[in-house]
Amino acid sequence: MNCRFVHRKLSAYLDSEMSGREMLEMRKHLDQCSHCRQALSQLRALRQMLHEIQVPEIPEGLEGRLLMALDHQKPMRRVARNPYQWVLVGVALGAICVGLVLPRSKTTAPVQNNVATNTGYELAMEQAYTIGADPLQAHPVAVSSNNAPH
Numbered sequence: 001m002n003c004r005f006v007h008r009k010l011s012a013y014l015d016s017e018m019s020g021r022e023m024l025e026m027r028k029h030l031d032q033c034s035h036c037r038q039a040l041s042q043l044r045a046l047r048q049m050l051h052e053i054q055v056p057e058i059p060e061g062l063e064g065r066l067l068m069a070l071d072h073q074k075p076m077r078r079v080a081r082n083p084y085q086w087v088l089v090g091v092a093l094g095a096i097c098v099g100l101v102l103p104r105s106k107t108t109a110p111v112q113n114n115v116a117t118n119t120g121y122e123l124a125m126e127q128a129y130t131i132g133a134d135p136l137q138a139h140p141v142a143v144s145s146n147n148a149p150h
Helices: 003-014 020-032 034-052 062-071 085-101 120-130
Strands: none
Touching: 003 020, 003 034, 020 034
């Protein structure tokens, strides 16, 4: 038996919550180890101090006043959620996947400087906004070449 094990089991030892064999092994270790004996002595002293603490009297009527105060509190307001929120998020994610998987045509016209390149994400967001959905619960933002994501 080592000191680490003994330190973890000191409380169980004091409460006699160990088997007889474990109690004998602990006693043997404690007889030989002054460090563990000191830890046991400190734990006993702490327990004695805790038993000597006097519990303060609870003022009469405190429980009733607390219950009344709790009854008069305003209930927390729940935030209303769109019941189709997760459906819209799924549609947006599906559109993103489709945009990433489908091959792009090599004969597309070059992108003009004032129009951002449409990625699968942007296409999905545009489609979601077109059908009146807002999967991110944010307001649609016009994308220009100055604020396009890079």
